[in-house]
Amino acid sequence: MDKKYVVIVQCHIVHERCPGYFCERSFHFREGAFKDLPADNGIRMLSLTCGGCCGRAVQRKLSLLLRKIEQKEGVTRDQVQVRLASCISKDNYHGPCCPHLDYLKDIIGRLKLDVALDTVISRKSEERRQAGCYAAPKSAPAPSPF
Ligand code: SF4
Ligand code: SF4
Structure with a gap:
């Protein structure tokens, strides 16, 4: 990947609780969605x-970032990849995936940025997804008041 920057977008609501450590760790150790990224290519990460x-x-936020990294370091938008964190792209412990996922992909794509899904891939969460543990319970609908 001929990129100089990976920009991880985290869910604002989840971020009230999560510092993003597991995203950063996945990037640092080239795990999960970053497993194919070369280890020593000096690529930077910002979340x-x-x-x-x-x-x-x-x-x-991304428009300003693009302007600044080009002004300061000559980094162009084709050298940036945006990654929507797994808490946005997947059902998980924090809740269902983002209801605005397509909208996010669209507005980031309009900036002509490469946008990809997923960051940390937890084995346990993958097992839970496979087992349907995050699916909404199939309860009977509430009785109509009318
Ligand atoms: S738009 Fe999606 S990612 Fe952003 S705060 Fe709402 S649910 Fe989270
Ligand atoms: S993917 Fe996990 S570690 Fe990364 S921001 Fe979302 S909840 Fe936090």
């Missing part, structure tokens, strides 16, 4: 949140 539902703020 930010979507800014809260519906995620529209991410467009402004």
